[in-house]
Amino acid sequence: MSSSFENEFRASATKLTADLRHRALIRTSLKGYEKNRDEKRAGFQSWELARQAAAEAKWEAVNHLDKYLLEFVDNLNKRGSKVFWASTAEDARNYILNLAREKKARTIVKSKTMTSEEIHLNAALAGAGYEVVESDLGEYIVQLRGEAPYHLVFPAMHLTRKEISYLFHEKLGTPETNNPEELTMIARRQMRMKYCQADLGISGANFAVAETGMISITENEGNARLTTSLPKIHVALLGIEKVLPKLSDLALFLPMLAIAGTGQQLTCYNSLMGGPRQPDEVDGPEEFHVVLLDNRRTQILADAEQRDALHCIRCGACLNVCPIFRNVGGQTYGTTYQGPIGSVITPHLRGLEDWKHLSSASSLCGACSEICPVKIELHHHLLHNRRNAAKLDVGRLDRIASGAFAFLVNHPKIFAMAARLARFLQPVHRTVSGSKIDPLLAWTRSREVPVIAKKSFRQYWKSRQK
């Protein structure tokens, strides 16, 4: 029994895995990243110890969220920031909508925030009549195309220069060009206007430093700095799990995020913001609002087995190494968070029954867990999700099949007989192999079936004993 989400996933996966051009494009896109990432990792005395330290810092934060969140908010309040605790996506959306209405906003500029994707903020703002402009180049591009971001760090990695050039030509009336600098300047000219026009700037946050009550934003384009400094109102939207205990933790996390995420030593711009313009400061927004989002993160928190999924720093490294991601592409997942981390947390955030298929659509190779900078046991959690799903009503067929399998292998004589029978029937199977009535079509559509040996190992062993 599959949900409609599973059917969509399968349809998209079937289409994209057959698209050799797309597969090659993603492979090429990630080659540069891999080389840089490995180079920078080698710069650590011990990347493995760094992962351990990062995992421990996140463990401390997530397992004492009640303490660190309060410390974070307390420090924010001291500087005149306004904090809103949003239990649900709707609460967060409404807070921002009310604020925009209150401030009579017309134009809203945004820097990259996957959390806003998660709560479908753009649609709500556009629906209420506000002009919303994404200032991150990749996000801007997919916004123009009306698409969801392809990757949580590289939203437009699936597009070629030619496609982007044509998009700008079509939507903005600009001449086509193959030159990346020219394409960037087209986008920049559009955005420069918007930063100045915008009444409200909405950002996310990479980290929330409890000790100093500041959000940390890392970026390569400088758009986040403009988004959060020029408009009069700055709203930062972040999940409650973004907390880090100390400022000094950033000395570890900023490089690890950059290296794992983009193969950079450090992201170009790293900013810390903790309040509106202070009396002795010359610039900055008049108001600074922080929206802390739960949206079922506390449910993951309550699950001691999978709690470490909240350690995620959204670096995207697990996507980059995942062979499933690389072959089906980011949009196939149909969720805000793609790849291994998305497959792990989406059942918690949006329901196990509807999203269990993402946990099954994996060979459990473990490359994700291996690369994760904060040592989340990603592929083991896919197994845990499968176990939880098998207990549901929809898992009935799997339970029956597994029961039959267990019976067969626990009765070796029956197993041996079944195997000999299968061998006998193999020539018969060959006549229908690959056709619509082939029971093994899932295998034979693309692969030859292995030949069952004339003499099995146990038969050989038996004959040896004589």
Added chain:
Amino acid sequence: MKITLFIPCFIDELAPSVGISMVRIFEKLGHTVRFDESVVCCGQPAFNTGCWKEARDVAVRVVDRLKNAEVIVIPSGSCGAMIRAFYQELFEGHPKQAAALMLAQKTFEFSEFLVDCLGVTDLGSRFPAKVTFHDGCHGLRELRVKQQPRELLKHVRELTLVEMEDQTTCCGFGGAFAVKFPMISTAMGEVKCGSALQTDADFLVSNDSSCLLHLQGLLSRKKEKLKTIHLAEILASF
């Protein structure tokens, strides 16, 4: 030493020469080989599907039947990982948890057993061919088997080992995954076969037959000359 072979179901029926090769190798080294015909499977197919109760029904039998073995050797990283890495979790809170743990401690994947336990790297094998090695994911990431097969291949006379690009990328078999999501499994396998074919090797070798069955299926369909072979079969060429 009395070495008990754990021959997984798919090797028993689809690749018995792998098991036979292991028998020849261990007997050449002077050990006594044991085999318990009543043990068919480690339970991983049910475990990976999330049906842990059914997996336990199978695993309990394995734990009981093999509890008196001196040492257990498996020619498969994925089955080895099931016993060594996952039985502990599967048996958590179960009366047989201690027994499962004890079994895990004396269970080894074939290449790691030869190199790490027996200290053997040269079996006097001869296999004149160019080969490339595929690291099965479970063996690689759960059991940390990477150098051992290469150490063994290094001592095979007239054999040339060429490493493929993306050697640690999953082949796409993944057990039930291969038939639950065949389009993705096939795409992953195509990528792996592509990497292997690029080395111009005569043989694609692995320490995991499940991967090889999937890859051979793809190669045969495309009528490629590249043949798959298990590490044990190469080493038994003496």
